[in-house]
Amino acid sequence: MRRTAVLTLAAALGAGVLSASAAQAETAALRSVMFVGNNWDGTATIVDAVTHEPLRTIDTIPDRDARMTEILTHPDKLAFYLAINQGVGEGHDQYTDDMFSTPDGTLVAVSRPSFADVVGIDLATGSIVWRFPMEGYRADHMAVSPDGTRLLVSDSTANKVHELDLRTGVKLREFASGDTPHESNYTRDGSRIFHASIGRVYTPVDRPELGVAYDTEKGERVFQIVDNATFAVTERWDMGKELAEAGYLGMSSAVRPMAIAPDERYVYLQVSFFHGFVEFDTQAPDPTVTYPGEPTVGAVTRVVPLPDRTNGMPREQYLLDSAHHGIAIDRTGTTLCVAGTMDDYAALVDRASGRYSILDVGAKPYWATDGPSGDECWVSISGDDRVAVLDYATGQQVATVPVGDHPQRVRPGVITEDALAS
Known part of the structure; x- marks a missing residue:
């Protein structure tokens, strides 16, 4: 009798309910995770975004032999490979920089600086599905479109950003x-x-005291806004000049990581050598415009210093010019999370007042990003091979997660339960 009633109800509800059930089943098969890129290992640790439990480690360089053969047989590629190892990599190869998964949780794209490429890796088999070589000699940060279909990757030496199809790797x-x-x-x-x-x-x-030599050697450093429909650059600023106009002289033009406020008008920027961050209003009228072609809007509205705990360390010893490298903002837009790279701390900063609390998380924090809920900040502690999870509401560290050698980028994503079990 009970079975008959169930069948009758299913027939009455029709295909719409069955479709919804299928969709729910598909959603239930996905696990919300954080991908942690272990740069010097050539691996990525997959961590449960809710329980903070390490679930699995994947190999991001299964084709290492083929890539090394290619590098060793091309003198130009070999020269850059060695330079990356000795310079940017601090004597290590850079194998795993940035990662983003597809919305269905079956594939993850990984940028690999030392191999100057991006690869799509099947999360179930660990095999490389596609590979996109850079035009230049190093791959770096990436970004994924809100719908999860397109990938941006910075081509470090070609001075451009490529847009790829995340599923296929096609440019x-x-x-x-x-x-x-x-x-x-x-x-x-x-x-x-x-x-x-x-x-x-x-x-x-x-050192800026070197004047023209300093500026010329560092190259062109810009912060810009790109229209995604046309890929035209609509606004472009030299942040060093913007800071000078606001009264902050001698600061770098190099914008490091950034955090965008929920209103998407204010951006919080880290700049080279500065312990703290800059608040920039992208819509403020710019009264200093003197000739055509300059941005008509945009102004520095505030500079928030944070403690310098380097004890007089020379600027030349800062890691790739970074005082701080990593900044995030919670979902409410009230608290910023800062990775104090050279200071060995993470800071939670009240956006309105600039008041902060310091957490001694370990050696060389190198990235900060929000978890899927926006209530937690995940900070990679690259010198200690772990990730610290900070709770925005309480201001406390709620978890520490052991990972691989030299974690850098941490990104939220999804993986299917089938891929996890494979």
């Missing part, structure tokens, strides 16, 4: 950057892209 478009393109971020609706270049952070000329 779709590109836009120009300054010297050493770095981070990109989409707006929530995907209509715009915030992008910055950092210049030649590996050069030894690190």
Whole structure:
């Protein structure tokens, strides 16, 4: 009798309910995770985004032998490979930089600086599905479109950003950057892209007292907004000049990581050598415009210093010019999370007042990003091979997760339960 009633009810509800049930089953098969890129290992640790439990480690360089053969037989590629190892990599190869998964949780794209490429890796089998080589000699940060279909990757030495189809790795478009393109971020609706270049952070000329020589050696460093429909650069600023106009002289033009406020008007920027961050209003009228071609809007509204705990360390010893490298903002837009790279701390900063609390998380924090809920900040502790999870509401560290050698980028994503079990 009970079975008959169930069948009758199913027939009455019809195909719409069955479709909804199928969709729910598909959703239930996905696990919300954080991908942690272990740069020097050539691996990525997959961590449960809710329980903070390490679930699995994947190999991001299964084709290492083939890539090394290619590098060793091309003198130009070998020269850059060695330079990356000794310079940017601090004596290590850079195998795993950035990662984003497809919405169905079956594939993850990984940028690999030392191999100058991006690969799509099947999460069930670990095999490489597609590979996109850079036009230049190093791959860096990436970004994924809000719908999860398109991928941006910075081509460090080609001074451009490629747009790829995340599922296939096919190139779709590109836009120009300054010297050493770095981070990109989409707006929530995907209509715009915030992008910055950092210049030649590996050069030894690190003091502004050198004047023209310093500026020339570091190259063009810009912060820009790109229209996603046309890929045209709609606004472009030299942040060093913007800071000088606001009364902050001698600060770098190199914009490092950034955090975009929920209103997408204010952006919080880290710049080279500065312990703290800059608040930039992208819509403020610019009264200093003197000739055609300059941005008509945009102004520095605040500079928030944080403690310098380097005890007089020379600027030349800062890691790739970074005082701080990693900044995120919670879902409410009230608290910023800062990775104090050279200071060995993470800071939670009240956005309105600038008041902060310092957490001694370990050696060389190198990235900060929100978890899927926006209530937690995940900070990679690259010197200690672990990740710290901070609770925005309580201001406390709620978890520490052991990972691989030299974790850098941490990104939220999904993986199917089948792929996890395979």
